[in-house]
Amino acid sequence: MTPTPASGPASGSTDAHEHIHRFLLLGKKKLFFYHLALYNPQSGHNYQAVFSFSIKDNGELRNMYLKDLAQHENERVFYSLRCPHHFELPELQQGKEFGVHLERVVVKPDGSRDFQQMTTAETMVDCKREDVLSFRKLGNLPYPEYLTYLVFGEGDEIHLAHQLAERPNWDEALTIAPAQPIDPALLKKVPTFVIDSIRDAHDKLIESPLKKGQQYQGKIDGSGPAVDFTVGRQGWFNHTSLNS
Known part of the structure; x- marks a missing residue:
């Protein structure tokens, strides 16, 4: 084609x-x-x-x-x-x-x-x-205290999607390289992934708070296993039509 x-x-x-x-x-x-x-x-x-x-x-x-x-x-x-x-x-x-x-x-x-x-x-x-x-239908989800994503994927290809809580907000999807494997059973549930070193903006952002090539740590469902990871390629970002 x-x-x-x-x-x-x-x-x-x-x-x-x-x-x-x-x-x-x-x-x-x-x-x-x-x-x-x-x-x-x-x-x-x-x-x-x-x-x-x-x-x-x-x-x-x-x-x-x-x-x-x-x-x-x-x-x-x-x-x-x-x-x-x-x-x-x-x-x-x-x-x-x-x-x-x-x-x-x-x-x-x-x-x-x-x-x-x-x-x-x-x-x-x-x-x-x-x-x-x-x-999940959007609405009735308050802003989190810390930067929160959904996490999913398989093997060494892990993806994050910014959790869409209150409005206005930003939508983002990116791929990360975890330093250690994430339990496949957890990934299948698409849990939240909380990065408690960064507070949530409680607003829309015009660029990602996660920078490509930099290392961070996230916790499954906020209190579960901690995962060190490196940010890879961004696959989507929207702070405009999302909020219209």
Whole structure:
């Protein structure tokens, strides 16, 4: 499949609040998918969720993603699956198949995002009930005292997603390198990961409080095992349309 530019509302910012869904791609060995949320309850995107879909195309989309990622590894370029068909996100909790396009999301110098469609034909994705690793409707979660993320992944590829508590806030996903293995049974539960050396901003931030290449320590569920880690590649950041 030859990458092609997107047209219409799929290219440009999510500020239009389209009632379609986007899922961020994270990982190389095993892919995880993070729903791109919006606080606005009228948008239909007011859910923070993590999935492990099956892509039904013999690895073609995955190979395209990995090849493009290798070319843009050190740039502010993210990747998402865009479903052009309307459905209510909670339907995924019962299992669902749907079609998607792969997108390259380029962050421009002014911070705006350009969603560039890479696939010419839709690829089918299968979401089974067990693929829904974490699912929560936004609202009624107070700001935490300290910087708090969701943690998930497999093996040495571990990902963090900033927990979306009160509004305004910022949405972020990044990959970390833990200094010691994290119990796979804990990871499957997508627990919180609390970095108690950094207080939560209780507001939106315009850049991540975690700096690439720097080392920090987090605790599973705030009081569980402590994990030293090094920050790797950022896979998403949004402090604008998230809060609209």
